[in-house]
Amino acid sequence: MGVEGIGARVVRKEDKRFITGKGRYVDDIKLTGMTHAYFIRSSHAHAKVKGIDSSAALKMPGVVAVLTGKQLVDDKVGNLICGWAITSKDGSPMKMGAWPAMAPETVRFVGQAVAVVIAESKNLARDAAEAVVVDYEELPAVADIQAAIKSGAPQLHPEAPGNQVYDWVLGDEGAVSSAFSKAANVVKLDVTNNRLAPNAMEPRAAIADYDAAEEHFTLYTTSQNPHVARLVLSAFYNIAPEHKLRVIAPDVGGGFGSKIFIYPEEMVALWASKKVGRPVKWTGDRTEAFLTDAHGRDHVTHAEMAFDANNKITGLRVKTYANFGAYMSLFSSSVPTYLYATLLSGQYNIPAIHAEVIGVYTNTTPVDAYRGAGRPEASYLIERLMETAARQLKVDPAQLRRTNFITQFPHQTPVIMAYDTGDFNASLDAAMKAIDYAGFPARKAHAKSQGKLRGIGVSCYIEACGIAPSKAVGSLGAGVGLWESAEVRVNPVGTIEILTGSHSHGQGHETTFCQLVAERLGVPISQVSIVHGDTDKVQFGMGTYGSRSAAVGLTAILKAMEKMESKAKKIAAHALEASEADIVIENGEFKVTGTDKAIALPMVALAAYTAHNLPEGMEPGLKESAFYDPTNFTFPAGAYICELEVDPGTGKTSFVNFVAADDFGRLINPMIVEGQVHGGLVQGIGQALLEHAIYDANGQPVTASFMDYAMPRADDVPSFNLSHTTTLCPGNPLGIKGCGEAGAIGASAAVINAITDAIDKNNLEMPATPDRVWRTIHAA
Amino acid sequence: MYQTTYHRASSVDEAVSLFGKSSEAKFLAGGQTLLPVMKQRLASPSDVIDLGKIKELQGVELSGDTLTIKAATTYYDIMTNADVKKAIPAIAYLTSVLGDPAVRYRGTIGGSIANNDPAADFPAALLALGATVKTNKRSIAAEDFFQGLFSTALEDGEIITAVSFPVPAKAGYEKMRHPASRFALTGVFVAQTKSGEVRVAATGASQSGVMRVPAIEAALKANWSPSAIDSVSISASGLLADIHGTAEYRANLVKVMAQRAVAAAS
Numbered sequence A: 001m002g003v004e005g006i007g008a009r010v011v012r013k014e015d016k017r018f019i020t021g022k023g024r025y026v027d028d029i030k031l032t033g034m035t036h037a038y039f040i041r042s043s044h045a046h047a048k049v050k051g052i053d054s055s056a057a058l059k060m061p062g063v064v065a066v067l068t069g070k071q072l073v074d075d076k077v078g079n080l081i082c083g084w085a086i087t088s089k090d091g092s093p094m095k096m097g098a099w100p101a102m103a104p105e106t107v108r109f110v111g112q113a114v115a116v117v118i119a120e121s122k123n124l125a126r127d128a129a130e131a132v133v134v135d136y137e138e139l140p141a142v143a144d145i146q147a148a149i150k151s152g153a154p155q156l157h158p159e160a161p162g163n164q165v166y167d168w169v170l171g172d173e174g175a176v177s178s179a180f181s182k183a184a185n186v187v188k189l190d191v192t193n194n195r196l197a198p199n200a201m202e203p204r205a206a207i208a209d210y211d212a213a214e215e216h217f218t219l220y221t222t223s224q225n226p227h228v229a230r231l232v233l234s235a236f237y238n239i240a241p242e243h244k245l246r247v248i249a250p251d252v253g254g255g256f257g258s259k260i261f262i263y264p265e266e267m268v269a270l271w272a273s274k275k276v277g278r279p280v281k282w283t284g285d286r287t288e289a290f291l292t293d294a295h296g297r298d299h300v301t302h303a304e305m306a307f308d309a310n311n312k313i314t315g316l317r318v319k320t321y322a323n324f325g326a327y328m329s330l331f332s333s334s335v336p337t338y339l340y341a342t343l344l345s346g347q348y349n350i351p352a353i354h355a356e357v358i359g360v361y362t363n364t365t366p367v368d369a370y371r372g373a374g375r376p377e378a379s380y381l382i383e384r385l386m387e388t389a390a391r392q393l394k395v396d397p398a399q400l401r402r403t404n405f406i407t408q409f410p411h412q413t414p415v416i417m418a419y420d421t422g423d424f425n426a427s428l429d430a431a432m433k434a435i436d437y438a439g440f441p442a443r444k445a446h447a448k449s450q451g452k453l454r455g456i457g458v459s460c461y462i463e464a465c466g467i468a469p470s471k472a473v474g475s476l477g478a479g480v481g482l483w484e485s486a487e488v489r490v491n492p493v494g495t496i497e498i499l500t501g502s503h504s505h506g507q508g509h510e511t512t513f514c515q516l517v518a519e520r521l522g523v524p525i526s527q528v529s530i531v532h533g534d535t536d537k538v539q540f541g542m543g544t545y546g547s548r549s550a551a552v553g554l555t556a557i558l559k560a561m562e563k564m565e566s567k568a569k570k571i572a573a574h575a576l577e578a579s580e581a582d583i584v585i586e587n588g589e590f591k592v593t594g595t596d597k598a599i600a601l602p603m604v605a606l607a608a609y610t611a612h613n614l615p616e617g618m619e620p621g622l623k624e625s626a627f628y629d630p631t632n633f634t635f636p637a638g639a640y641i642c643e644l645e646v647d648p649g650t651g652k653t654s655f656v657n658f659v660a661a662d663d664f665g666r667l668i669n670p671m672i673v674e675g676q677v678h679g680g681l682v683q684g685i686g687q688a689l690l691e692h693a694i695y696d697a698n699g700q701p702v703t704a705s706f707m708d709y710a711m712p713r714a715d716d717v718p719s720f721n722l723s724h725t726t727t728l729c730p731g732n733p734l735g736i737k738g739c740g741e742a743g744a745i746g747a748s749a750a751v752i753n754a755i756t757d758a759i760d761k762n763n764l765e766m767p768a769t770p771d772r773v774w775r776t777i778h779a780a
Numbered sequence B: 001m002y003q004t005t006y007h008r009a010s011s012v013d014e015a016v017s018l019f020g021k022s023s024e025a026k027f028l029a030g031g032q033t034l035l036p037v038m039k040q041r042l043a044s045p046s047d048v049i050d051l052g053k054i055k056e057l058q059g060v061e062l063s064g065d066t067l068t069i070k071a072a073t074t075y076y077d078i079m080t081n082a083d084v085k086k087a088i089p090a091i092a093y094l095t096s097v098l099g100d101p102a103v104r105y106r107g108t109i110g111g112s113i114a115n116n117d118p119a120a121d122f123p124a125a126l127l128a129l130g131a132t133v134k135t136n137k138r139s140i141a142a143e144d145f146f147q148g149l150f151s152t153a154l155e156d157g158e159i160i161t162a163v164s165f166p167v168p169a170k171a172g173y174e175k176m177r178h179p180a181s182r183f184a185l186t187g188v189f190v191a192q193t194k195s196g197e198v199r200v201a202a203t204g205a206s207q208s209g210v211m212r213v214p215a216i217e218a219a220l221k222a223n224w225s226p227s228a229i230d231s232v233s234i235s236a237s238g239l240l241a242d243i244h245g246t247a248e249y250r251a252n253l254v255k256v257m258a259q260r261a262v263a264a265a266s
């Protein structure tokens, strides 16, 4: 490893611009002649739009246009799509209600847009929006899963009777039934996985710029995957063919999944820009973020686990209701199915698993992938079940896990996934040692003497990242392939540009991707730049989500690097009159091994571009590209242990210690990995203790601001104790597994297991607010 | 935000006269309540008159047994003031757990009590300590000043200039923070005056705003100790209930916070 190579704790290159206020976000961009959009949104959870009167608004100062959902439909702008087809157990395709970008007839959640005002400034647009009169006829609404599936419940979409999107199953029901019939013990658990609002620091924004002469659109947008956005906007929404649409995702301030999707606002901005003949900007505010960014989680699950007399798991049966909100968002259908049920084996040998997932429409904000996407729900369920089982079977929870750990790899689970490698005992050992698990009873007794209830909770998570082998996901219904592309351009002066289909919105790609180049060529990372987020600059790529950018995106860069290096070696060998096989690359030079003959990279590059003396038949230039399609998912895994105290007087939780032992395979930059883990753990703890997107029974959001929705703050979380136990991923040449979501996947179960241990009551829903914990402690 | 005209007043008199000249003016202090409300377009003052730079509204004075805090003094300045820490450390503590650093650097005691949010911290201190609110027109006892949710004895255009607190024998404050806003989910201020009177005020608990808690006052009058409160029962009726705390939970917090405030009192 060089000082800036793989494994080095290199300071993030991009931070200089971020911490000096020089980041360039969508809202920082100002185009000549730009107008501003303000959306008129429904304040009803469910209503008919009987009419929209914009006559007064049109007369207001600075108003350019007021556009409605009806005009959008008249102009044949396509409805929003869901890109993953799920088939119900009866063989029928999932039942999708139409989702126009602005509602022409019916609104189905609070915040759904019905019209947009385009004006000279945002404030003028907002002034005029208040003068637009929308005539609604209120309809009965339904917000939670239980209410939505009852007979006689208000119906959202005629296409989906009973508000049911699908009833999907995975696994061998017969094998599971037989396991349960022979079981020595059965453990049952009902859990709710609370709905979360993603709350990226930067709200969503878009600027659309239509060039009438070229019939060409440019869209600046807060996207995690600009190429996917362009594809969807072109192929499904009739905005423009791909070569007439450029999508730029500049600096993006966090996404956590919520910026994967193509939202109504971008579509409307594009369409409106053509209509008014001027650029149109929309920047969401925090309230709009709460109302319209796709939410996460929201499951209600009943699960049962069968054990034999030796405490070995013999079967698992899961029935989950997943709340999709009012419409099926872009990847929503896959989240509670192929990203959830496929992980229900956890770290354990479970011979038979059966899962049934029922997707439900409600009059709430659409739900889609949010950091972890399906895997946190699976991990939380399994780890709460293991804890419940340990309590019921009266065995140590760590020991019960060890009894059931998978120790032989590869391991085929009964739910599609084939785990390639791992060492679950090693991470549990490391976590137990770090927290002094053996010393816990003494600490608990001491805390008790101080009037505090102390608890410890274990969570052994596994997830599937490196998303994903295209053929595999295609066979499961995905509408896209999940490979990644890269291009390496060595400039004539020897500096290097890496063009990647991955997109950094906080992950630090501008640093870690350079570290690979530094590792291979021995050049300083200052000589390398990363280009991403612009469909005109970068060839088609799939973007960043599912902890895929290192395992898939960086591997694509490696493949392109290998091609480039092979050509450069030929040029060097030719110049040095040596055999290509004898050329090695060190410290930015191509050397003839065992001699002092060498030629520096800039000279090789120059030779490639002057082309005065290249090997016979070689093309000039030094630029290569590659597409990499992974062969399997990757399987990051680890053990988290949380020790905390509960104040019996107030129900408030205080952390004593939180240890995380993760296996992410090879680490490119341990400092950045730690940052990713910290952020993930905080989101997991946020879900466990604080965060909950709540609707009242009529579908009115109760938590649409930071004064009500409790985001974790620095003083809500402990100082984390992190370590790594590494098994290299055999599926990719760098041995990388991915680290972006682990914290959010594993943390919440550790926290709830610890609180329920402290208060000696097993059932406690998230978020474990002080009030809820206090009531649970004092419940009869 | 709607269009508005901003004025920076340099004296209380100027502020009063500016107020008189405009149609629907609002005074601005730290802006921690008023500005978010304006940004959400829930308030549309024609004019905003900034009191923040008025010299005579700044600072703390300790004279004999009276601590006076001028209205536009920020929480941060109160929290770090030597006289406050010496005379009534419970007030310094209260400001240290109020909101977050940004709120503490900007927000003011005058703005807090003028707003009289049912979950604000300062109203509890004023009520428990028997403070007097000074305005450009008169002096108002805390008892009479707070008149229910977001409502006070202030008249239109009346400016709070200071709050004066009799220095108590002992006082303490404890609060359960609202997990999202950091306001008081419930906070209790306990005080024992130099004449031996016990006064206890709870904020964040009641549907009608800051309140005295006579049952706890009586228990503490008999025996100034946390355990004296053990047997007190607080009814949940009339208490606030929301997603962060049921009425029963708040009733419990009134007791528990009172006990902890007594334990911390000095």
Ligand SMILES: Cc1cc2nc3c(=O)[nH]c(=O)nc-3n(C[C@H](O)[C@H](O)[C@H](O)COP(=O)(O)OP(=O)(O)OC[C@H]3O[C@@H](n4cnc5c(N)ncnc54)[C@H](O)[C@@H]3O)c2cc1C
Binding pocket: B026, B027, B028, B029, B030, B031, B032, B033, B034, B035, B051, B071, B072, B097, B098, B099, B100, B103, B106, B107, B108, B109, B110, B111, B112, B114, B115, B117, B119, B120, B121, B122, B154, B158, B159, B160, B161, B181, B182, B183, B184
């Ligand atoms: C995130 C957040 C957290 C908070 N947490 C807490 C908390 O934990 N505890 C708490 O108590 N508060 C909390 N607050 C509220 C905060 O204390 C406000 O600062 C306070 O309510 C208003 O004070 P201000 O100086 O900012 O007043 P402004 O917002 O400027 O004004 C508020 C009102 O008071 C009037 N006003 C201001 N000064 C005077 C005066 N001298 N005379 C007459 N009228 C006047 C104004 O006209 C306006 O109507 C929080 C606020 C935020 C944004």
